[in-house]
Amino acid sequence: MRSPKLSVNALLLMLLIFGGFTFFITVFLIPVADRSGINTFNPIEGTPYAIHYSSLEPNGLYEGTENVHSLVIPGDFGFDWGAALEGERLYLNEYTASDLGVMHSDLVCVDLTTREKTALLSDAILRGRCASGELVCVRGVLLPANEPETNVLCRFYGLAAPGVRDGAEVLFLDPATGEILYSVRDDETMGDGFDGRYLERTLTEVRG
């Protein structure tokens, strides 16, 4: 009697089928990383705009109040780290989540006149403005919520992300143009002392 052969190729084919079936359930049918249950309205300080997360309406940037508002531009924007308005240019963090919920942040600029979004920096987090008004942004970092020190997917992501590999960099941007005025390497960008070192000082002091 001829015994059936179990080859590595057959194992891989079975794994592909098993994986496809698993992902169909856990990612597409019942998305385990889905955050659509959240329903919040977060006004951006000093502006008539707000970041809205809702299970009833599309997530995005809205204009107006919690009761009366209109969608300006859809997307998963951040409000917790920083947002800045300069004339008709609104600088925001835009979050993108992977299938397993690993979040990445990019710095985008929304032109409120044309309602167009432009990506400025990838793997970057806008932290606010410094004392002299320039935008302070950290490039080459992954969101602390991902726990990048222990999350192997973050390490894998870093293989193809030159900014993340090179280490964190604090950038000072001209809010009128979005140009980088000054940059400094800093490995402690997510620590408590960040505000004191950068946000509470002027660009000249930081350069000093």
Added chain:
Amino acid sequence: MKFGVSIRGRLTGADLAVRIVQIAAALPLLYVAIVSGWLSLATRKTVLSYLFSLGVCTIPRPVALGAAALYRHAGGEVLFSMVLVAAALLYGLWMNRLLRSNHGRRVRVILAVLIGLDLIARFLPLGFLDAFGLSAELPAFLLRAGCLVLILLDLRAEKTAENSRPAPTNSGA
């Protein structure tokens, strides 16, 4: 459907190298599939995350970089892990055919050269070629180096066997 390299058959160094790469390419899918049902595992250091790291470090570095680029730009664990396994499956089927063809020896030499280059590349002081903190770089390197040694031993044994074979005599003349 006829599958390639049989586990029961005789394993040459080249067969082993191909299978190790195939199994390594399957480890990320295994990790992603399990973590997709148990998300809290993603942020912890576990045996599974080590296996993921071992898989990524064991596959040829350009392939790992390509998979990471796919992950970064397509933004999905599902896509890159499935593509990696599909590519490993095609690689296995293709290599099985090539290794058993008339050009088998030449294919083994090319495979040895490619593994050697992959190993040397890991020592080059180029930031984009390092494993970026993936914890299984050393075991993966040893595994690949072991495969290279086995292929070289096979090639040497083959050469010795060819040399010791008696020359054909012209007895019919």
